[in-house]
Amino acid sequence: MPSMEKRDTRMEIIRIGTDLISRQGFNATGIDQILKEAGVPKGSFYHYFKSKEDFGMAVLDVFAGKYSAMLDSYLLDEELPPLSRLRRYLERGIEAMEKTAFSKGCLAGNLGQEMADQHEGFRQRLEEIFASWQQKFGACIAEAQASGELHPGQSPEVIAEFLLSGWEGAILRAKVTKSPKPLHDFVEILFSHVLK
Amino acid sequence: MPSMEKRDTRMEIIRIGTDLISRQGFNATGIDQILKEAGVPKGSFYHYFKSKEDFGMAVLDVFAGKYSAMLDSYLLDEELPPLSRLRRYLERGIEAMEKTAFSKGCLAGNLGQEMADQHEGFRQRLEEIFASWQQKFGACIAEAQASGELHPGQSPEVIAEFLLSGWEGAILRAKVTKSPKPLHDFVEILFSHVLK
Numbered sequence: 001m002p003s004m005e006k007r008d009t010r011m012e013i014i015r016i017g018t019d020l021i022s023r024q025g026f027n028a029t030g031i032d033q034i035l036k037e038a039g040v041p042k043g044s045f046y047h048y049f050k051s052k053e054d055f056g057m058a059v060l061d062v063f064a065g066k067y068s069a070m071l072d073s074y075l076l077d078e079e080l081p082p083l084s085r086l087r088r089y090l091e092r093g094i095e096a097m098e099k100t101a102f103s104k105g106c107l108a109g110n111l112g113q114e115m116a117d118q119h120e121g122f123r124q125r126l127e128e129i130f131a132s133w134q135q136k137f138g139a140c141i142a143e144a145q146a147s148g149e150l151h152p153g154q155s156p157e158v159i160a161e162f163l164l165s166g167w168e169g170a171i172l173r174a175k176v177t178k179s180p181k182p183l184h185d186f187v188e189i190l191f192s193h194v195l196k
Numbered sequence: 197m198p199s200m201e202k203r204d205t206r207m208e209i210i211r212i213g214t215d216l217i218s219r220q221g222f223n224a225t226g227i228d229q230i231l232k233e234a235g236v237p238k239g240s241f242y243h244y245f246k247s248k249e250d251f252g253m254a255v256l257d258v259f260a261g262k263y264s265a266m267l268d269s270y271l272l273d274e275e276l277p278p279l280s281r282l283r284r285y286l287e288r289g290i291e292a293m294e295k296t297a298f299s300k301g302c303l304a305g306n307l308g309q310e311m312a313d314q315h316e317g318f319r320q321r322l323e324e325i326f327a328s329w330q331q332k333f334g335a336c337i338a339e340a341q342a343s344g345e346l347h348p349g350q351s352p353e354v355i356a357e358f359l360l361s362g363w364e365g366a367i368l369r370a371k372v373t374k375s376p377k378p379l380h381d382f383v384e385i386l387f388s389h390v391l392k
Contacts, residue, residue, distance in 0.1 A: 025310050027224040103313045109365075112372040113309035114221050117299045126372050154388070161369070162385040165378050166358070169305075169365025173357070176308040176322050182361050189350070189358040194389045 010048045011062075013038050018059050022104040025114050026056055056111075057125060063107050064129045071133065075140045082144035083195055086137070087187070090167070094183045097174060105175045109168045134160045141195070150195060159194065166190065206244045207258075209234050214255050218300040221310050222252055252307075253321060259303050260325045267329060271336045278340035279391055282333070283383070286363065290379045293370060301371045305364045330356045337391070346391060355390065362386065 016038045020029045031045050031052060049055040074089035075082075097104075108129050115122040138160035144150035166186050173182035212234045216225045227241050227248060245251040270285035271278075293300070304325050311318040334356035340346035362382050369378035 023313050025221065025223060025314075027221060028310075028314065105309065105312075109368060110309050112368055113301065113306050114224075116301075116371045116374075117219050118221075118224065123372060123374075130369065130372060154385070158381045159385065161378055161381040162362070165365035165369050165382050166362040167365065168368055169361035169363065172305060172308055172364055172368070173326065173361050175312045176319060176326060178312075178319075182357055185354045185357040186361050189354065189390060192350070194385060 009040060013040060013048060014059055014062050017055060018063060018107065021059060022107050022110060026111060027114065053119065053121065056122065060111070060122070060125050060129070068132060071136050075136050081149050082140045082147065083149050086140055086195070087191060090187050094180055094187070097171070097183065098180055102174045102178050106168060106171050109171060130164065134164050137163050144195070162194065163190065205236060209236060209244060210255055210258050213251060214259060214303065217255060218303050218306065222307060223310065249315065249317065252318065256307070256318070256321050256325070264328060267332050271332050277345050278336045278343065279345050282336055282391070283387060286383050290376055293367070293379065294376055298370045298374050302364060302367050305367060326360065330360050333359050340391070358390065359386065
């Protein structure tokens, strides 16, 4: 099944590209480096992608799809009350970052920082991805307010924006300090002052 | 005074380099592009800097010095109570970012995202810079607690870490959305829930 094989090679290039872009950024990641690590012959890149930008957008699409499903698995988990779902997502996120020694950060945060002013297509796709996360956080916060777990005085959408900004910033700070402290401080203040 | 002239050319290269790095990142900023915009002959770069890394560190040092003085001008302003100083700094920051259409973000945040895993010297210098900002925020928050403007229940250092993460994250989100909304939402929740 050649079409199957083509798809697998494409996904392998995307998987390795995602890892390299997460660690070193889009501009610093060369097509040659990706193909070498994927064990794919040079020159076959354009068999799978029209351009490096097309490849970058494919990396973002695969990442967004996986991250969305992962977020739903936490935030729609009806076994837990809404605020506990949020806390569990954040705490598992800290554990995941500790496993990679805070070297990757958030792919969307990294690319947003690097590419928002260099490539309008990337910027728009990243804006959509962040908006979808914010919407998921907001729905969970609205559920907490509706159930009486959280005081209903503040707009869920504004709290969700605040949560997303704070979390992205704490991930950046953890990358720079190589320590979980900014992440723990963020979660502590978030639950003791904002989500209470 | 040739030594004076040399210093001015070096500062002009740093000034233009800072602007380019702020907009497009360190990896994507070529030495040729900087020299062309500075009107300095190609080849004279190594007269002023040992390497591109040496130049990047000089950019960071100049930025850190200026930013530190600017932060002090707000946070040590005894004409205002401590929390009003913090709010004024954040609100002026939003105005400054609106003027550049959210295209630059924070140089330290951008470089942290891009370089923390690529260059240990940059990472260490950025960690020092962030720590110095956190210290300044923490001192202002401690002053607010001591004067009774802020409830003393929470460590100023932890609140300062939270403030720095949230602000950096909101700047990133403003860059991606090309809107001041993440910045306004951050300031609103910060003062209504955390600094109260």
